[in-house]
Amino acid sequence: MKELTYIEDFLIQQFQDDLINWFEKEQRDLPWRADQDPYKVWVSEIMLQQTRVDTVIPYFNNFIAQFPSIEALAHADEEKVLKAWEGLGYYSRVRNLQSAVKEVHESYGGIVPNTPSEISKLKGIGPYTTGSILSIAYGIPEPAVDGNVMRVLSRILSIWDDIAKPKTRKVFEVIIREIISKENPSFFNQGLMELGAIVCTPTSPSCLLCPVREHCKSYMEGTQAELPVKTKKNSTKEVPIVVGVLVTNDNKILIHKRPDSGLLARLWEFPNVEVLTDVKTPKVVLQEFIKDSYHTTAHIEELLGAFQHVFSHLTWNMTVYEGRIENEITENERVKLVSIEELSQYAFSVSHQKIWKQFQEKMGSQLLS
DNA sequence: AAGACGTGGGC
DNA sequence: TGCCCAAGTCT
Known part of the structure; x- marks a missing residue:
């Protein structure tokens, strides 16, 4: 050998x-x-x-x-x-x-x-x-x-x-x-x-x-600084995502469970969708997504923020809105309306934890539990 | 074989 | 700031 x-x-x-x-x-x-x-x-x-x-x-x-x-x-x-x-x-x-x-x-x-x-x-x-x-x-x-x-x-x-x-x-x-x-x-x-x-x-x-x-x-x-030989990987792709933190009339938050496989499988997150067009604004894309997914109308109020989240193989460019929805959503295994205290029992990816933190800082005392 | 799959720390 | 890294595995 x-x-x-x-x-x-x-x-x-x-x-x-x-x-x-x-x-x-x-x-x-x-x-x-x-x-x-x-x-x-x-x-x-x-x-x-x-x-x-x-x-x-x-x-x-x-x-x-x-x-x-x-x-x-x-x-x-x-x-x-x-x-x-x-x-x-x-x-x-x-x-x-x-x-x-x-x-x-x-x-x-x-x-x-x-x-x-x-x-x-x-x-x-x-x-x-x-x-x-x-x-x-x-x-x-x-x-x-x-x-x-x-x-x-x-x-x-x-x-x-x-x-x-x-x-x-x-x-x-x-x-x-x-x-x-x-x-x-x-x-x-x-x-x-x-x-x-x-x-x-x-x-x-x-x-x-x-x-x-x-x-x-x-x-x-004297070659220890040259070793090991390790070729580097390609740079990451950027993906635009629009996210909504949606609150019902009785102050419940809409959360969604990710699919069973792939990125962040089975973790919870706020409703979001990839922005595949540059004709429509992210806000419009979000409104249409909510209508299609939950059969309810969202009143998107204001921009919560925009930030990047970097993974090892891709980058999410996230635009985050806060909004209100009528309390008429049907919950199931993957869609839940939860109170602020209940939300902490669900596992979220770090990017969505950041969103939640920003939302709480912004809304502060407005949302009483 | 090469790309998907997360995150936070170090320089 | 941006890139590379850190006790890998699966497809």
């Missing part, structure tokens, strides 16, 4: 010892490190996907307090689960997590499986999460190759493959299988990630503080 030419003169045993000793001494005190409960390891690994540690900590504590076990999450109301994830992003993660937890509860007697083939069949568990759960919760020497690991190893071994390419992950998995500690795969994998998080950072790595500096080829060559 040509990948292994990277480690022909690599001191594996000494590298493992240096890395693991450093991790034992310097690891951060994080809530998911209190024990190795496979369920908690699992929840933390899902939350940490593409998400910063500091962001995850309060979500993790709250989530485990509400859903402390496989059984608790398996039986939980999806609405409450989504609410516990509100603001974390990538919401399909939590729907897949609950779905997989139900599968473990029903098909594995509530025990997280400990083989790569079984665990990787669960929804939301890909190659990285398979390796992280198996190594951290069960001490099984499987590679857990994430962005940190690719960055750290590309520097240590001077690997110039583009880490943005899907196939590059496999190169690192082959190498990890050769160099992973069979005695302590948990600390080996976590050590590599921790090193990437606090020492071998994307920009300006702290090489002088690095416990494995003497093993690092790019440090020897």
Whole structure:
């Protein structure tokens, strides 16, 4: 295997010892490190996907307090689960997590499986999460190759493959299988990630503080700032959206649940529609949308504001109006009229939370509950 | 393989 | 301000 030419003169045993000793001494005190409960390891690994540690900590504590076990999450109301994830992003993660937890509860007697083939069949568990759960919760020497690991190893071994390419992950998995500690795969994998998080950072790595500096080829060559090679993605598309915060005569707010798949699936939001024309004004587009969707006439009062919301792959250019509607809307699974207090029980995306905040600031005391 | 899928922080 | 990033997975 040509990948292994990277480690022909690599001191594996000494590298493992240096890395693991450093991790034992310097690891951060994080809530998911209190024990190795496979369920908690699992929840933390899902939350940490593409998400910063500091962001995850309060979500993790709250989530485990509400859903402390496989059984608790398996039986939980999806609405409450989504609410516990509100603001974390990538919401399909939590729907897949609950779905997989139900599968473990029903098909594995509530025990997280400990083989790569079984665990990787669960929804939301890909190659990285398979390796992280198996190594951290069960001490099984499987590679857990994430962005940190690719960055750290590309520097240590001077690997110039583009880490943005899907196939590059496999190169690192082959190498990890050769160099992973069979005695302590948990600390080996976590050590590599921790090193990437606090020492071998994307920009300006702290090489002088690095416990494995003497093993690092790019440090020897002075190329650590050029690695890893990572091609960048395309810029995002802009989508104009018009939104209405609509209040009934008895001060209820109209909210709408998003579809079961796609962007922000199953989250709640204020009525909105993409503005596909530049002939009609956003206000007119909104009025027609409300008439078609809810069979009621809205009296759009004034502009609440206009702002941008940037996602990873697109940007919403939002125009937000406030308005009044007659109290004759038929509620159903996806359309509800809620009081101000009730509204806080529903999970909203951040963009619509911002809208609600603006609305409350503007309306202030006018809306008494 | 490449694009969908969120958000907040750092420079 | 704008761009890149942060413990990926699914289609």
